Amino acid sequence: MLLFALLPLSVWAAPKLTQESVFVGQVYQKELDSEATVSGQSGAALPNWLIFRNNILQGIPTENDIGTHLVEVKSASGSDFHTLKFVVKEDTENPCGTEDTFWLEAIYSNDEGTQMRLDAAIEIGQFQPLETLRVYSANYSRKFRNVELVMADAEDPKFAVIWKVACNDVDAATDAMDAFITEDEVDYEQIVLTKGRVIPGTSKIEATTVVSTTTKRTTRGLYGNDARPVRLNPMPTYKCTKGQLCEMLIPEDIFRDQEDGSTFNLRLSISSLDSNAKQYFALGDRNITGISMKSGEFNFRLEARDKNDQMVTAPFTINVYISPKTNHLVDLEMDKPIKEFESDPLESARFIKRLSDALGAPPSTFTIREIKQGVNPNKSVVTWSNNSLTAERCNEDAIMELKNRMVTKQKERTKTEFIKAIGPQFYVRKASTRLTGNCLKESEMETTQIVPVASEPSSAGIGNTNWMLVLIILGCLLLLICLILIICSIRGKGKKKIPSEYMTKGSPVVFPEEVDEDNGDHAGTPMLTREERPPLKVSTTENPLYKPPPPLTAASPRIPAGSAHISAAQKMPPPYVPP
Incomplete structure (x- = not known):
């Protein structure tokens, strides 16, 4: 009895209820069983912002869907039944807090409903996290945010896929914009960079206030009514050769400014997007000129500024090929x-x-x-x-x-x-x-060909040549020694013997006491001095023939020092007879 009492409770138990919160513009996806059926409340149609395809319940709520939505999910057998309660609300928090937020907006000029918006978001989701994307109608994207255009503007947009790229950093924002523009797999009409903050407390009534999309919207920039320049067309891809002069024309319809006019009325400049590459190109007269000394692919950005220094950019690529061969x-x-x-x-x-x-x-x-x-x-x-x-x-x-x-x-x-x-x-x-x-x-x-090639000598020939060279050297040495000996002997015979005797050998010697001082005839006669003294320093280099006189003997008569004359009775020495 207890079993039968509990059975109706299990069959008629209330369905499971799951509540999920979704922001306006957020991409929602939930995978279900392959045989499950999905419907609105009490079997009604799904809400307009939801579709069920490929076993995935997915959708993007709009500003008109703010509120509560019930979706019933049943299994094929009907035993599993639960209800999803969606609460759609606005995202009123500024992504960068108290700082300005930079958003990129991919603009689409045609809106065919939820499926088209989902396809656009999923396509961009290949390059950006899907949970960070928001898809808003053109009117609502300006209603809940207080923004100003930084680059470009759109003509008659229907909806936009937007995402945050930077917080209060215009350089990082423009770099992100340039990087996204280079992706060729995304099919959008135009890309826009905006700056601003989310308006807190936006109500559903304000959000659903529709402004006719046929009315042309005028956007003011940072300088009152002076609108920012916009990019109309992408830059082409250029081809150059390494080491050769490359002059690349800039199309005139790249940029447009409401006040200043076309591209060449703006102040143009280029900057390299490759941080590790040297910039070989610069702006010329309506062209980009330079000579690259490296080959490869180089990415640049063409910048255009109006008179108030409001800027718009256009990225481009230069492919540099290798130089031709030369001789x-x-x-x-x-x-x-x-x-x-x-x-x-x-x-x-x-x-x-x-x-x-x-x-x-x-x-x-x-x-x-x-x-x-x-x-x-x-x-x-x-x-x-x-x-x-x-x-x-x-x-x-x-x-x-x-x-x-x-x-x-x-x-x-x-x-x-x-x-x-x-x-x-x-x-x-x-x-x-x-x-x-x-x-x-x-x-x-x-x-x-001009230089003759000599045959390689054999090993025996090399040995004989070495022995002959040794014999020739020895013979030359012997001949040189003989010549030296002969020259030395000839020079020895020709030398004269230096006489070692006195030059006055054999001449008579006259003593001082035997000389008459008044007679000057004895000037050339050798004689002894009154007081014989040896020289203080004998130098053989001054006169090699000089020899000191022999010492005086005791038998030699001496005249007293005080006598000045020789007596007349003194006998003169006999005349000298040579032997």
């Missing part, structure tokens, strides 16, 4: 600091134009291969080649003709007319050419 190189050493080439992207373009004027050829004829510093930072060397000379074969006559237009034939000095044609801005000190590629190979082959 010659020309080096120009110039009095120009290398930093001028590095700081100004247009400087290399000016050089190519001056070179083309000097040689009378179009700028596309030349390819810069390298720009490097010279002997000091105030000098630079530019290496280039001529594209009109084919690299398939070596045409040395054409290369020599090119060289002769720059340097003289005899002393290979840089021609004055070539220096003047290049101009003082790129004053050329020296011009020289080099062969490379197939020209270098042919030159090596010719050199190899």
